[in-house]
Amino acid sequence: MANPQHGKPGQARPKRGQPPAQQARGQPARRRGVEFGQAMDFLSHTGRYRYFRAGLAWPPDKAPSMALTATPIPCLSDNYAWLLRAADGRLAVCDPAEDAPVAAAVEAMGGKLDLILLTHHHGDHVAGVPGLVARYGAKVVGAAADKHRLPPLDQALAPGDRVDVLGSTAEVLASDGHTRGHIAYHIADSRILLCGDTLFSLGCGRLLEGNAEQMFASLAALAALPGETLVCCGHEYTESNARFAITVEPDNAALWARIAEAKAQRAAGKPTLPSTIASERAANPFVRAADVATLARIRAAKDTFR
Numbered sequence: 301m302a303n304p305q306h307g308k309p310g311q312a313r314p315k316r317g318q319p320p321a322q323q324a325r326g327q328p329a330r331r332r333g334v335e336f337g338q339a340m341d342f343l344s345h346t347g348r349y350r351y352f353r354a355g356l357a358w359p360p361d362k363a364p365s366m367a368l369t370a371t372p373i374p375c376l377s378d379n380y381a382w383l384l385r386a387a388d389g390r391l392a393v394c395d396p397a398e399d400a401p402v403a404a405a406v407e408a409m410g411g412k413l414d415l416i417l418l419t420h421h422h423g424d425h426v427a428g429v430p431g432l433v434a435r436y437g438a439k440v441v442g443a444a445a446d447k448h449r450l451p452p453l454d455q456a457l458a459p460g461d462r463v464d465v466l467g468s469t470a471e472v473l474a475s476d477g478h479t480r481g482h483i484a485y486h487i488a489d490s491r492i493l494l495c496g497d498t499l500f501s502l503g504c505g506r507l508l509e510g511n512a513e514q515m516f517a518s519l520a521a522l523a524a525l526p527g528e529t530l531v532c533c534g535h536e537y538t539e540s541n542a543r544f545a546i547t548v549e550p551d552n553a554a555l556w557a558r559i560a561e562a563k564a565q566r567a568a569g570k571p572t573l574p575s576t577i578a579s580e581r582a583a584n585p586f587v588r589a590a591d592v593a594t595l596a597r598i599r600a601a602k603d604t605f606r
């Protein structure tokens with residue numbers, strides 16, 4: 301999970317599970333902050349920041365052709381449905397919380413929706429399904445384990461299954477913890493992860509039905525995906541997650557960099573998502589938790605954090 305290859309140059313990377321006080325010992329934070337800022341200036345001036353953040357080598361390899369693109373569609377107060385578009389223009393959507401904003405995006409992109417993917421049963425992930433099915437006749441796929449509490453499924457999926465998404469293949473990953481029966485979809489040829497309410501940028505889902513052991517396993521599986529994988533999650537929680545995350549790892553330079561990036565994105569009226577798996581491995585304290593007990597402790601602390 302914590303692959304040293306993905307560490308950042310010039311960054312004092314704390315060991316996983318090491319208490320923050322120990323990380324800080326003997327390292328004057330102010331001086332290191334200046335050095336880090338200078339490094340970031342260099343990276344942004346040379347255009348390398350994007351590669352630096354994704355943990356990719358510089359110079360970049362020839363960009364691979366992406367089969368699908370993923371666009372966040374804001375729904376409700378802070379949800380995102382993810383609109384997937386194939387090179388031939390076909391469309392799919394993951395977790396439509398509402399039908400109207402998704403339909404507006406579909407109309408702007410050709411007026412045809414082929415497929416709806418669901419990660420879990422919560423209303424703010426499925427409420428748009430009936431309207432979109434009525435309007436477009438889209439096929440619906442979701443977890444077999446949640447079949448009894450999801451809208452009617454055309455295909456019920458189990459972890460390990462592979463499902464066709466507009467000509468690309470999505471692998472279905474077990475993703476329990478937030479709910480029982482939660483699944484995630486990894487579309488390897490497009491470097492897309494649809495992870496619902498399991499992994500957020502700088503956070504993870506609340507343990508509403510599952511336990512910390514399940515969430516730890518789910519996060520470990522997602523963190524093991526390639527670093528450049530795009531984290532397409534269900535909520536714009538990054539800034540509020542950041543306020544808690546920095547109390548857990550106050551000396552994590554990658555976390556400070558991600559916070560600065562998220563603030564700039566929100567100030568520009570943009571989503572902070574997708575994030576990348578490499579970024580979450582470097583900056584997300586829930587992904588970086590060394591063991592189940594640590595994850596359980598910080599998840600419980602976040603539940604009451606204000």
Ligand SMILES: [Zn+2]
Pocket residue numbers: 420422425478497
């Ligand atoms: Zn949920």
